[in-house]
Amino acid sequence: MRDWFEAVGRVVLRCGRALTQPTMLVFAAWLFVSPVQAASLDGLAVEVMNRSEPVLCAEKDNVTIALSAPNVRAFRIEAAHPPYIGMIQRDSFEADWTACDMSADPVHKAPVPPRRQTLYEEIGFWVVGLTLESYWRPATATVRIGDRVEKNIHLLQLWQIRPMGGEEVLVLYPQDGYWRIRPMAPAGMAPTAFGSSFLVGPVEDDGRPIVRIKEVAFDPKAKTFTLIFERGGSATLNLVRTDNRINAIDVAYDKPVSGRPFAMLRSMYVTDFNNDVARIAVREKGAKGWREDNIMRFGKAVATDVWMGRTTASQHNTSSPDMVFNSFSDTASPKRPKSEIPAAK
Numbered sequence: 001m002r003d004w005f006e007a008v009g010r011v012v013l014r015c016g017r018a019l020t021q022p023t024m025l026v027f028a029a030w031l032f033v034s035p036v037q038a039a040s041l042d043g044l045a046v047e048v049m050n051r052s053e054p055v056l057c058a059e060k061d062n063v064t065i066a067l068s069a070p071n072v073r074a075f076r077i078e079a080a081h082p083p084y085i086g087m088i089q090r091d092s093f094e095a096d097w098t099a100c101d102m103s104a105d106p107v108h109k110a111p112v113p114p115r116r117q118t119l120y121e122e123i124g125f126w127v128v129g130l131t132l133e134s135y136w137r138p139a140t141a142t143v144r145i146g147d148r149v150e151k152n153i154h155l156l157q158l159w160q161i162r163p164m165g166g167e168e169v170l171v172l173y174p175q176d177g178y179w180r181i182r183p184m185a186p187a188g189m190a191p192t193a194f195g196s197s198f199l200v201g202p203v204e205d206d207g208r209p210i211v212r213i214k215e216v217a218f219d220p221k222a223k224t225f226t227l228i229f230e231r232g233g234s235a236t237l238n239l240v241r242t243d244n245r246i247n248a249i250d251v252a253y254d255k256p257v258s259g260r261p262f263a264m265l266r267s268m269y270v271t272d273f274n275n276d277v278a279r280i281a282v283r284e285k286g287a288k289g290w291r292e293d294n295i296m297r298f299g300k301a302v303a304t305d306v307w308m309g310r311t312t313a314s315q316h317n318t319s320s321p322d323m324v325f326n327s328f329s330d331t332a333s334p335k336r337p338k339s340e341i342p343a344a345k
Helices: 004-017 023-031
Strands: 044-050 063-068 074-080 115-122 125-131 142-145 148-150 155-162 164-171 176-183 197-199 211-218 224-229 234-242 244-255 263-267 269-271 277-283 290-295 298-311 322-329
Touching: 004 269, 063 298, 115 148, 164 234, 263 322
Parallel strands: 142 211
Antiparallel strands: 044 063, 044 298, 063 263, 074 244, 074 322, 115 125, 125 155, 142 148, 155 164, 164 176, 176 197, 197 263, 211 224, 224 234, 234 244, 277 290, 277 298, 298 322
8 A cells, every 4th residue: 555655656746747737637537536456366268269250330239249158157247437537527428320231220119108107116215117109119117116017018127325416326128138337436526427238148149249137126125136037047246345436236136147248348449540349458367467458359269267358448328337347156155355446525
C-alpha cells in the first residue's frame, strides 16, 4: 500500500504543474474508483472460444465469446467500471444505426398491451417488469417473484436506491436469456451505461445465441434468481455485491452443462473507437502472466480467468463496464476468494 501511495505521489508531482485543479480532482477520483482486478489464482480452466464476426452496424451484437467445460458447476461474473471512468467528460448512450438493416429480424407482437409494472418493492431496491409492444421471440418464459406469477414479461429490471433517486443495476430478458449488469455510478456521477450482455445456461443458436428459460424466479430476501431451463437443469444467480465499484454475481448449476457453452459474453465491436468491448485478457492455466489481445483477433484459450473490456474510451456507451469471468469450480458451493476491492462506504 505504501508503494502505491508513493507511486501516486510521484505522478502528481511530475504532472502537477500542468494539471489544473479540476483536472487533479478528476485524476484523484479515477484513482479511487478504478478497481484493479487480480487473478483468482485457483479454479478450473475452461475453454474460451471466440465466435465473433466483423460488422458495420454498432447495434448488432457481433462479439461472441463462448465458455465451455464438461464439469463446471459454479463461477463468478463481475462488472467493474473501465479504468478511465473518472476522466469521462461526455458520456454516450445514444444508439448508432449507421449501416444497420434490421428488416430481416423476426418480430412477435405481444398478446397484451405494453405495460410497466412494479413486481416487488422495498426501501432499498425494487423489481420492475416490462411488456413490450413486440419482441423478436414469443413470450414463453414464466416470471415468479414470491407468490406472484407473471406471463408476457420481456424485460426485468432491478433498481437500487441511491441519493435523490434510484439506479438500474441489472436487467434480464427472460425470453432469450440475456443479462446485463453494471456497478452503481461513482459518487457525483450520473448513472453509467449498460454495455455487454451475458448468457447463463445451455447456450444454443436460434438465429442468434440464446438460452431457453422455462421459468425465472426471484427471491428478494436472498437476492437470488433461479432459472429453470427448457433443456433441463437449473441455475441460481446470487447477487453478492452491488456498489459503486463492482457488481458481482455467483452462478451455480444443479449439474454441469454438457455439450454446449455454459456461459457466453455478447457485445459489439466496429472499431477501436466505436465498441462496447475492445480487448480481452486471459490467464491460461499455469501461465505466469496474462495473454492480451484485440477482441476480434483473439482465437481461443484454456483459462482460469477471462477479462473483457476497454482501456481507451469509445464513442459508444462510453461508461459501460468491463466484464470478468472467473472462479470456475466443479462444486456448486466453492470457497470464493475475497475481493481485493474494499467495500464502498
